[in-house]
Amino acid sequence: DPPLAVENLFGATGLAVSPDGAHVYAVGQFDDTIAGFTRDGVDGSITFLFSLSDGETQGPDTVDGLDGAESVVVSPDGAHVYVASFTDSAVALFARDGNPASPTFGTLDYVTVYKDSSLGGTVADLLGASSITLSADGGHVYVAATTDDAVAIFARDTVPASPTYGQLTPVAGPVDSIGGVDGLDGAQWVRVTPDGVHVYVASGVDKAIAVFARNASTGALTWVQAIKDGVDGANGLDGASSVDVSIDGSSVYATGPNEDAVAVYSRDDANGMLTFVEMEVDGTNGVDGLDGATGVVSSFDGRYVYVNGYLDDSVAVFARDLETGELSYMERERNNFGTVTGLARPVEIAVSGDDQHLYVAGNNEDAIVVFMRDALAPTLPLSLVSTSHTVGVFSNDPTVDMLWSGAADNPGGSGLAGYSFLFDATPLTALDQTIDLLHTVDPHGTTSAPLPDGTSYYFHFRVCDLVGNCSATVHLGPYWIDATDPVNPGAIVSTTHTVDTPDPDTAITMTWIPATDALSGVDGYSVGFDAIPATACDETKELEEGATTTTSAALA
Incomplete structure (x- = not known):
């Protein structure tokens, strides 16, 4: 979609999609603002809903904690929104209207602010708040404090009936070079693993990922290790600016802007080491x-990783190996190329929970750019039939011909790549995503190799699009093949005439022992009387399968 540019989003930075998928929230670091948008769950488009600015009056309160807003997150229960602001060195808390029936659904009410003690607040080690995240259980908030080289920790009240629901209580957090902690110099980005066991922090000055074990009860962090660029084989972390963890927890991804790189690390889920x-x-x-x-995020299905190229004005797309976590480059979307606009200096990417849409903050264009991801499988053909065989009916053709037309990709999708199929003797074979025939112009078709006689041949078929989404496999059959001639009748003799012996009887009677067939059975007999020694019978059936005798017409 075209970028969405609105008032009060100057210097768009942080983005978050609500867990219910109904809203997108963005912060503008130069406007000191948070803005909310309603989200269309079908096409991903967003519509401006509201904005709140630092110093703005909202009822009896004055909004605070948004000066230099950089990062935003929605609580897993959808009840609260938290903003980390660099200049204010603060976390601003908002209550979210999460009732779909409410006329103010998705809007925010300012609750309170938590500021660094050096700026008149009561929180330690929050100076230069730049990135904020929550644990999956919603119990704790973590903030990367760039200036303090620290991670600020807060316990969150998760009891809806509590008068302090959503409010935060500071918990002592790690600080670089204190108590053996390393790898937090210039802490810029923080993420919690999906299982809640570990926390990873990307630090630009240290060129590192700092690894911490998390206490699920208190939220406290214990330092595990620091992975530093160029040390013990680590790479891709020069200027480390962001970090993300795959949904299965097996891979950690980090951006190194000084190397123009995204680095891949495997994670030990027991100790968190990389x-x-x-x-x-x-x-x-x-x-x-x-x-x-600059920014990296993985899809919720674990199949893709998206990376912002800040200086490239681009989003790069990678396919992710589900076993190894390794990345394979697929494409890049660049500002002012094709129909893409609004991507000047992209900062953060947010992925909708259904994996259908990406939202990118274009910092220099004060914009939110919406991309649709093709995560839907194409539909099967409207017609898929065998033109040579009927299911459950014998054919003497050893090759099975299939013909289909009418397959389609979802609207706005990547388009059809082609078809994966297989002939075999198993009813429910599962197909991979190998394309056996490219999609061109309907109708499409294929023919099997010659198949041995049998009664259990099946055609397995699926449709795949250009990004690897495939339909469910359909199974057609069984197709029966009997290409072997029957065993000829035995003891074919005349009961009226003797070979080479004249006989006045002008009608010849023949008898035989019935023919046999191992598969389809005998359907009948083709017979003929004439004056030619080696006439070949055609395939016209003159007698039924039970016949054992026939008599000619009168012969001259």
């Missing part, structure tokens, strides 16, 4: 769109 796997670098092996790589 091992370098590989990195994708702008301009290497066809990779594009990673110049100044």
